[in-house]
Amino acid sequence: MRISDLRNNDVLNDAGKENENEIACDVAIVGGGSAGYVAAIRCARNGLKTVLIEKDRLGGTCLNEGCIPTKTLVSATSFLNQLKRAEDFGVSIQGFQYSLEKLRDKKQQIVSSLVQGIEFLMKKNKIRVIQGNAVALEEGVLAVEGSPQRVLYKNLILATGSVSSTLPIPGADAPDILDSKSLLKLEEVPESLTIIGGGVIGMEFAFIYAALGCKVYVVEFMPQILNLVDSDVASMVKRSARKMGIQILESTKALSIETTPEGMKLINMEKRGKLDSLLTHKVAIAIGRRANLGAVDLKSLGVELNDKKNGIRVNEFMQTTNPRVYAVGDVTNQVMLAHAASRQGIISADHIAGKSDVLDQQPVPSAIFTYPEIGHIGFTEREAKEKNMDIITGKFPFRANSKAVAMQETEGFVKIVADKNTREIIGSTIIGHGATELLSLVASFTASRITIDQASQVIYAHPTLSEAISEAILDTEGEAIHLAY
Numbered sequence: 001m002r003i004s005d006l007r008n009n010d011v012l013n014d015a016g017k018e019n020e021n022e023i024a025c026d027v028a029i030v031g032g033g034s035a036g037y038v039a040a041i042r043c044a045r046n047g048l049k050t051v052l053i054e055k056d057r058l059g060g061t062c063l064n065e066g067c068i069p070t071k072t073l074v075s076a077t078s079f080l081n082q083l084k085r086a087e088d089f090g091v092s093i094q095g096f097q098y099s100l101e102k103l104r105d106k107k108q109q110i111v112s113s114l115v116q117g118i119e120f121l122m123k124k125n126k127i128r129v130i131q132g133n134a135v136a137l138e139e140g141v142l143a144v145e146g147s148p149q150r151v152l153y154k155n156l157i158l159a160t161g162s163v164s165s166t167l168p169i170p171g172a173d174a175p176d177i178l179d180s181k182s183l184l185k186l187e188e189v190p191e192s193l194t195i196i197g198g199g200v201i202g203m204e205f206a207f208i209y210a211a212l213g214c215k216v217y218v219v220e221f222m223p224q225i226l227n228l229v230d231s232d233v234a235s236m237v238k239r240s241a242r243k244m245g246i247q248i249l250e251s252t253k254a255l256s257i258e259t260t261p262e263g264m265k266l267i268n269m270e271k272r273g274k275l276d277s278l279l280t281h282k283v284a285i286a287i288g289r290r291a292n293l294g295a296v297d298l299k300s301l302g303v304e305l306n307d308k309k310n311g312i313r314v315n316e317f318m319q320t321t322n323p324r325v326y327a328v329g330d331v332t333n334q335v336m337l338a339h340a341a342s343r344q345g346i347i348s349a350d351h352i353a354g355k356s357d358v359l360d361q362q363p364v365p366s367a368i369f370t371y372p373e374i375g376h377i378g379f380t381e382r383e384a385k386e387k388n389m390d391i392i393t394g395k396f397p398f399r400a401n402s403k404a405v406a407m408q409e410t411e412g413f414v415k416i417v418a419d420k421n422t423r424e425i426i427g428s429t430i431i432g433h434g435a436t437e438l439l440s441l442v443a444s445f446t447a448s449r450i451t452i453d454q455a456s457q458v459i460y461a462h463p464t465l466s467e468a469i470s471e472a473i474l475d476t477e478g479e480a481i482h483l484a485y
Contacts, residue, residue, distance in 0.1 A: 175260075373433070393416060
């Protein structure tokens with residue numbers, strides 16, 4: 001039987017029954033993370049016979065080793081921080097302690113329940129899920145490593161995700177050097193921990209471990225931690241970090257990592273031309289992630305990389321240079337965020353089904369779970385000025401918001417960035433309690449190209465933290481009600 005026949009018919013054995021080792025489908029998807037499983041559901045609901053191949057657990061890095069487990073720990077440590085402030089609320093607590101083992105167990109329970117939810121959705125949508133590593137045999141045919149199964153597809157979606165970036169310095173490849181995955185699995189809190197990398201991943205873990213009683217150091221190569229946010233936002237995070245005993249070393253380059261005879265770690269560093277060193281119990285490297293380009297033989301599929309060779313080249317429909325093959329999520333190295341990956345998965349599935357949706361260039365919101373939280377979308381004030389854009393900004397502090405005062409959560413502010421000529425809201429940053437939830441309000445303004453004049457007409461319930469958004473919008477014209485000018 002020819003492969004072309006297999007693509008257009010169910011594969012039958014001599015007895016006329018479907019051969020379970022030969023699976024014909026409309027769409028094969030490699031990778032069951034945020035991009036892959038969402039694409040699978042969308043394909044199935046578009047009436048396409050869909051097969052998903054995943055080497056590990058459904059949900060990918062975000063659900064199993066990233067977003068969800070870290071936010072479970074963020075939630076627990078935020079509660080610990082609140083307990084430490086009990087007296088501020090008139091509550092006396094004689095003493096408390098936490099169990100790292102129970103925290104890990106609860107984290108795993110939450111992750112497992114969400115994985116089971118995705119498994120249920122796969123069954124409900126009649127999606128065939130195969131566990132194993134996909135191998136591209138030829139155009140239209142995938143094998144599963146260690147299995148006799150073959151998947152014959154009409155269209156292929158690559159959703160192989162990303163992996164942790166490595167640091168090319170001596171000692172960084174030692175087996176006891178931690179990364180974001182192993183930081184979630186420590187069986188005891190170290191006395192001290194140095195995190196190399198002050199980006200989103202590094203800073204989130206810094207606050208988690210500091211809340212658990214660990215002395216944390218952050219070594220950041222760039223002049224500012226969280227380098228993509230404005231300096232006033234980063235300054236507030238640094239102030240909060242100092243209060244929790246986190247020591248931040250900016251403009252500092254890690255040169256090597258040594259192990260002392262006592263089992264400690266010695267980090268040799270350079271800061272503004274001066275050599276220094278830092279002795280610590282554990283070292284973690286959190287310098288970001290890179291596209292997982294080695295999961296499938298791209299050359300055999302006729303799939304090319306982008307100009308920087310750091311991701312798969314795709315068009316606005318998420319098609320690669322092979323029109324039958326799509327790539328979505330982190331493997332494209334466009335926006336390495338789970339919600340962006342899911343959107344790309346939907347775009348690819350709809351295009352395969354003959355729909356005309358394209359991946360537009362609207363800004364993607366980002367949520368950073370430091371203490372306090374940060375929510376951001378669109379242009380920062382610094383970025384807009386660097387591009388010589390004519391802008392106006394508004395800023396309102398939570399200390400002037402009655403709900404924040406009542407909650408005793410007055411750290412932070414809302415900042416609005418608008419185009420001075422069109423008056424459209426082109427960016428916003430919120431730092432403070434609940435910032436990542438409040439972000440969706442301003443995200444809708446930015447995505448819909450709402451002007452500050454239109455946005456200022458919205459009535460917000462009182463008393464709520466969201467009133468700070470209204471005040472920040474009014475402040476673009478110097479008209480915030482609860483600011484003294």
